Amino acid sequence: MFMQNTVRTAGPRARGLIAVRAEAPPTIDALARGFEAFKETHTRQLEEIKKGVADVVTAEQLEKINAALTELQTAVDDQAKIQAAAKLGNGGVIGDIQADPEYTAAFKAHMRKGDKAPADIEAAMSRGTDADGGYLAPIEWDRTIGEKLKQISPMRAESRIITISVAGFKKYFGDRNVGSGWVGETASRPATTTPQIGVLDFTPGELYANPAITQQLLDDAAVDLEKWLGSEVDTEFARQEGIGFTSGDGVNKPYGVLTYVEGAANATRHPYGAIKVTNSGAAAGLTGDGILDLMYSLPSQYAANAKFHMNRLSMGAARKLKDGQGNYLWQPSYASGQPQTLAGAPIVEHPDFPLVAAGNIALLYGDMEATYLVVDRVGIRVLRDPFTNKPFVHFYTTKRVGGGVHDPQPMRALKVAANS
Structure with a gap:
C-alpha cells in the first residue's frame, strides 16, 4: 500500500x-x-x-x-x-536445487503433530534429524528464506556469500612482501625478503528465533506452517544480520565492516590493513569536495563496481551537495530498476549505518562484494518444542552465519570531520 x-x-x-x-x-x-x-x-x-x-x-x-x-x-x-x-518465478527459488517431496512432507508432519518420520525415508532425513527432534528445513524452504534475507538485508545483498558444511572457514593471505633488486652480471645475489602467510578465521555465530503457535490452532486450522514460520523468521534474521554485518564485534556474531575502519576495533585484524578514511571536510556535516575526495581515494581497479553505502538520513544530507559548477551531486532514479546516484555512483541504503554527526563514519564507498564475506553454515534448523510453554508449541529456529572483511582495499570510509 x-x-x-x-x-x-x-x-x-x-x-x-x-x-x-x-x-x-x-x-x-x-x-x-x-x-x-x-x-x-x-x-x-x-x-x-x-x-x-x-x-x-x-x-x-x-x-x-x-x-x-x-x-x-x-x-x-x-x-x-x-x-x-x-x-x-517458482516462489523465489532459484538455481538447480530440486525439492525433496518426501522430506518436505515429513517436515510438515513433524511441525504440525510431532509425528516421527516414516521408517522408509529416515535414511534420507539423516542429514537433518537428531535425537532431540531437530530438523534441517527442506531445501526449497531454506532457499526461499535465503532469498528473502538477501532482499531485506542490504549487506547480504551486496556482499560475497559462501556456504560451508564445517564449523568454520579459514582464509589464507600472502603479505606480498617479496624483495627484489638490480644486480650486475657477476655481482652477488644476497637473500631477499620472503613473503609471509597470514590467516583469518571466519567462525559462524548462531542466530535464532523462537516463535510460538497454539496446539489447537495447529490441530484445527488449515495453517500454512511454512509460510507462517518463514514470515516470523526472515525479517527478524535480516534485521539481526544487518546489525552484525555492519557493527558486530565478532563475539558469537559476525565482524562488522565498520569495525575494520582505521581507528576502529578491528583495524589491525586484516593482514592488508584497515579500511582507509577520508575526512568529510566539515566538522559536523558533508561537503561536495569531501565526497569527491573519497571517490578518488579508491584505486581505479575497484571503481567500476563501487557504490555508496549510507543510511536514509545521510542520503537526505547528501541530496543538498553541489559540485563547483552548482550541479547537484545526487540524482534520482530515471528508469525503473535503476538506482539513485551520488556523483554518478549508485547508493545503497543501510538502516544500521551511523548518522551524519561529528566524528562518525557516515558512509562507505567501494565494492562491497570484493570487500565483505558472508559465511553461511548450511541450512536453517527447526526444533519443535511442545513442552516448555504449554499450550504453545515453539519452533526454535536457528541459522549459523558469520562474516568479516576479506579484503579492505576495495573500500573507503568517510569520517565526518574537518580537514586538518
Whole structure:
C-alpha cells in the first residue's frame, strides 16, 4: 500500500503540489518533479541565507520535500525489487536445487503433530534429524528464506556469500612482501625478503528465533506452517544480520565492516590493513569536495563496481551537495530498476549505518562484494518444542552465519570531520 505523499514546490509558500495518490504507485516522473521542487526550494534557501534573512518556513518546507523525496525514491526502489522477484518465478527459488517431496512432507508432519518420520525415508532425513527432534528445513524452504534475507538485508545483498558444511572457514593471505633488486652480471645475489602467510578465521555465530503457535490452532486450522514460520523468521534474521554485518564485534556474531575502519576495533585484524578514511571536510556535516575526495581515494581497479553505502538520513544530507559548477551531486532514479546516484555512483541504503554527526563514519564507498564475506553454515534448523510453554508449541529456529572483511582495499570510509 502506498501512502499519499505531498511535495510543496518552491515559490511564495504554495506554487503547486506534487502528489502521489493512494490509488497509484509513485512514478519516476513524480520523483523527477519532486527533485525539481527540492532544487528550487534549496536554491531559494541558500539565497535567503546569503542575504542574512534565513526563513524558518523555507527551511521546514525544504525538509518536508526532502523527506517526501526519500519516500518516493524508496517506493520506486521497492517496486523494482517486486518486479525483479516476480521474474524469478517458482516462489523465489532459484538455481538447480530440486525439492525433496518426501522430506518436505515429513517436515510438515513433524511441525504440525510431532509425528516421527516414516521408517522408509529416515535414511534420507539423516542429514537433518537428531535425537532431540531437530530438523534441517527442506531445501526449497531454506532457499526461499535465503532469498528473502538477501532482499531485506542490504549487506547480504551486496556482499560475497559462501556456504560451508564445517564449523568454520579459514582464509589464507600472502603479505606480498617479496624483495627484489638490480644486480650486475657477476655481482652477488644476497637473500631477499620472503613473503609471509597470514590467516583469518571466519567462525559462524548462531542466530535464532523462537516463535510460538497454539496446539489447537495447529490441530484445527488449515495453517500454512511454512509460510507462517518463514514470515516470523526472515525479517527478524535480516534485521539481526544487518546489525552484525555492519557493527558486530565478532563475539558469537559476525565482524562488522565498520569495525575494520582505521581507528576502529578491528583495524589491525586484516593482514592488508584497515579500511582507509577520508575526512568529510566539515566538522559536523558533508561537503561536495569531501565526497569527491573519497571517490578518488579508491584505486581505479575497484571503481567500476563501487557504490555508496549510507543510511536514509545521510542520503537526505547528501541530496543538498553541489559540485563547483552548482550541479547537484545526487540524482534520482530515471528508469525503473535503476538506482539513485551520488556523483554518478549508485547508493545503497543501510538502516544500521551511523548518522551524519561529528566524528562518525557516515558512509562507505567501494565494492562491497570484493570487500565483505558472508559465511553461511548450511541450512536453517527447526526444533519443535511442545513442552516448555504449554499450550504453545515453539519452533526454535536457528541459522549459523558469520562474516568479516576479506579484503579492505576495495573500500573507503568517510569520517565526518574537518580537514586538518
